Amino acid sequence: MKGFRFSAVEAAIKKPGRLDLALIFSDYPAQVAAVYTTNKVQAAPVLISRERSKNGRCRALLVNSGNANACTGEQGMADALECGRRTAEALGLSDEELLIASTGVIGQPLPMERFKKGIQPLVDGLDHGTLDDVARAIMTTDTFEKIERRSGEAGGKPYSIRGIAKGAGMIHPNMATMLSFLVTDAEVDGAFLKSAFTEAVDGSFNAITVDNDTSTNDTAVIFANGAAQNPSIKAGTPEGAAFAALLHDVLLSLAKLIVKDGEGATKFVEIRVKGAANQADAKKAALAVANSMLVKTAFFGQDANWGRIIAAIGYSGADVQQDRVEIRFDDVVMATGGVFAGGDAEAAGTRVLQQKEFRVTIDLKLGAGEAVVFTSDLSYDYVRINADYRT
Amino acid sequence: MKGFRFSAVEAAIKKPGRLDLALIFSDYPAQVAAVYTTNKVQAAPVLISRERSKNGRCRALLVNSGNANACTGEQGMADALECGRRTAEALGLSDEELLIASTGVIGQPLPMERFKKGIQPLVDGLDHGTLDDVARAIMTTDTFEKIERRSGEAGGKPYSIRGIAKGAGMIHPNMATMLSFLVTDAEVDGAFLKSAFTEAVDGSFNAITVDNDTSTNDTAVIFANGAAQNPSIKAGTPEGAAFAALLHDVLLSLAKLIVKDGEGATKFVEIRVKGAANQADAKKAALAVANSMLVKTAFFGQDANWGRIIAAIGYSGADVQQDRVEIRFDDVVMATGGVFAGGDAEAAGTRVLQQKEFRVTIDLKLGAGEAVVFTSDLSYDYVRINADYRT
Known part of the structure; x- marks a missing residue:
């Protein structure tokens, strides 16, 4: 240089x-x-x-x-x-x-x-x-x-x-x-x-x-x-x-x-929302999921809890029609038409969450809005680091 | 009955x-x-x-x-x-x-x-x-x-x-x-x-x-x-x-x-915002503080960290003039005019946070808007309970 x-x-x-x-x-x-x-x-x-x-x-x-x-x-x-x-x-x-x-x-x-x-x-x-x-x-x-x-x-x-x-x-x-x-x-x-x-x-x-x-x-x-x-x-x-x-x-x-390197992070998660009514809705939904303490603790616990994800989408303020929502963990379809995909989705989804890095894709099937947000999980160490933070 | x-x-x-x-x-x-x-x-x-x-x-x-x-x-x-x-x-x-x-x-x-x-x-x-x-x-x-x-x-x-x-x-x-x-x-x-x-x-x-x-x-x-x-x-x-x-x-x-009885809660905290430009701003500011993971972990750690509180107010979306903000823990003035109150505020503030229940009062000194929100701290147990939640 x-x-x-x-x-x-x-x-x-x-x-x-x-x-x-x-x-x-x-x-x-x-x-x-x-x-x-x-x-x-x-x-x-x-x-x-x-x-x-x-x-x-x-x-x-x-x-x-x-x-x-x-x-x-x-x-x-x-x-x-x-x-x-x-x-x-x-x-x-x-x-x-x-x-x-x-x-x-x-x-x-x-x-x-x-x-x-x-x-x-x-x-x-x-x-x-x-x-x-x-x-x-x-x-x-x-x-x-x-x-x-x-x-x-x-x-x-x-x-x-x-x-x-x-x-x-x-x-x-x-x-x-x-x-x-x-x-x-x-x-x-x-x-x-x-x-x-x-x-x-x-x-x-x-x-x-x-x-x-x-x-x-x-x-x-x-x-x-x-x-x-x-x-x-x-x-x-x-x-x-x-x-x-x-x-x-x-x-x-x-x-x-x-x-x-997020404080206490053990997972790196890409939250991808597509099919939102518009761009702003996509970002709102992605951020609500990425910031949900319940979603983040589920990631930490490697718990394939797509219910917390759909709940976060629901309160994000984005336009949502619950019977259209599709949720994937990497390539595993966890929910489709707003309901559990069944089959071995839970076991397969859990295997995805056991990785250090994975992607959650949420398709709202309403429009062309897309957004990507990166987030980490919420672990014991996050609490430890921040409950007693001295530089 | x-x-x-x-x-x-x-x-x-x-x-x-x-x-x-x-x-x-x-x-x-x-x-x-x-x-x-x-x-x-x-x-x-x-x-x-x-x-x-x-x-x-x-x-x-x-x-x-x-x-x-x-x-x-x-x-x-x-x-x-x-x-x-x-x-x-x-x-x-x-x-x-x-x-x-x-x-x-x-x-x-x-x-x-x-x-x-x-x-x-x-x-x-x-x-x-x-x-x-x-x-x-x-x-x-x-x-x-x-x-x-x-x-x-x-x-x-x-x-x-x-x-x-x-x-x-x-x-x-x-x-x-x-x-x-x-x-x-x-x-x-x-x-x-x-x-x-x-x-x-x-x-x-x-x-x-x-x-x-x-x-x-x-x-x-x-x-x-x-x-x-x-x-x-x-x-x-x-x-x-x-x-x-x-x-x-x-x-x-x-x-x-x-x-x-919040999951893992060890503290019960009243967040009171007054002096906001209006009611909606007061609620926004109170919620931003009440929901901040950094503020909640500081409560858990009994760390008199008013800096995280003023930062949360700053990003809440409410109208804020930083050189007016006053923050109290119960009756202890932690910050006034947007800066540390000095004296024995840190020790006195820490004593307040060592209680199981206390009140944080934030005076924005801009108007008549007021709001009260109740919240808990963010503890290891919150993570434990939610990382492996089965009914």
Whole structure:
């Protein structure tokens, strides 16, 4: 990857011995596109970065884990601005060229002394850090770092896209305590980058759910610095389509990793609704199933309980005619015409649920609406992790 | 209680040794009011009873646990009608005078031979059964039977109201796998009974949530048979107001018992939102908090995590200005102006959460909207019970 440098340090914002402060730096001015949480309660770094990324050009991103700097009022805003200013200064940038992100505990002031002490070592580390270090530094209850790489070509010039993410709890459509940062050395038209990124986020991060809770800090950002020296990738061209497809692929892969690493998750489940009266109904029905605590505990228990699934569809708000509904676990028809399919469906369905990954397909047989949502099960470990969560 | 008789038997619909078939019978024609699930997938008994209760006059209610007769198609409808017909015949009633309710596993055909065998003993038992027997017979994962009694007076004649309920999982506003049956010997005007009952259900069963899942079978019914021989209780009179208040009190008490007996519940929590822009926003915010898996696991862990609460308010869809929000645990101010209240709030808040019952008050400071919702925590036992639920 040309023209990007990375760094991560231990600033003791989390418990000692863990990376918790990181930096992404572009050697050149970069196009930037970003998507933020829709939660009405937003952390200081989100409020700051949302404004700065509107410019469409930035050079760097500063991120910490261990403290979300959310619900910290004016002090939190002043703290975030000061950390940003010191970092920008050390990098020789203007404040506006630096984005900021935080994840961790809500409502605690940033430990400013430790944070500030970390900045110079962080900047000094840019010559030998990697994106993997950054991926590790943003982890909270994640059990593994999430990183994806893809390569493409435009006008005979090869380029690559790399992305990292953190997830775990609070994952839900419309973003969550989810951070994802992408870098590409491709030269991309600014307006196209924005639309392609927003669309890719919709089809990936906004299609996953672990626990229905969206967060105050969700941030997804892509930097495109043009170091590959390709002719600018634009909308409505084959290169544009290829770039958008790669971008979607990176984000979807990251989104799936987030679900697989959902707190306490033992199952990875694709919920596919088709035949809905319309698109919105399909999404409603898929989300109701994906978020149902009864459905998720049944997945954990490997219990082929399609009744809980049809009940969730029924209260989803989507148009449903119960005598049309068909439910499959992978290829096993569990219910058809709204009733149990009979035969050996229960035994066959149970075998599907014994896998670590499977698909639930719900056909409402009313129209052409389709939606896909990825979810995990609800296990003892989810309760354990969240009943006593300390970063 | 005058003019009502009760019966319950073991018909082996659940595992042997447990009451699972019950009957409520009025010696006189009774006014009846009922509220059913809003789930679009509805069990056969719900479809049948909804029609029959429209008449406003019934004599009896047949209920079984262990099998919901939901998603059982035409066969399920035929089975429910046949069980109803046989019971009505044995009681000397027309089909239309009998209501039917079921709770239990979805998607399995009723075990008709065992069900039918139970009907004659059930009818024979009417001379020595009690409402408590019925309360026991409708339990599924409930750990105790739920029964409430109140007394009133109208025109010098004493009357009483008795109610039973079952709940446990799938409890959520707009009803749930929740059955509740009330009987009163008061003479009550039919239209008034209907409006008072609907209103009381709104303020009680529709204000509780255990796991956000509504069911295919929810049914709440009241029979008023006039055996107390009081002058008919009507809307807009002191007797009407007193009756409505008693009714509300019975239903709210039953609703609270349901939450206390929520699957795996160790905490009973009142979520009170005030200062919302309007009533609908208050309810949205209260429900988002009450249903948040992160908030509920924090309650279980006795973790004074107001950050998860403010995050839930933020994504609830309600109008929120984060720098106005105040959050209290009982009388302890945890956050004010959207930030941590400081001082010893964390220790004091933790002490509140160590109680079995407490109240969370959220003041949005935007308007006059208020709502109250009752909820439970999310524990290991919730997962255990639902990961392997067999009636």
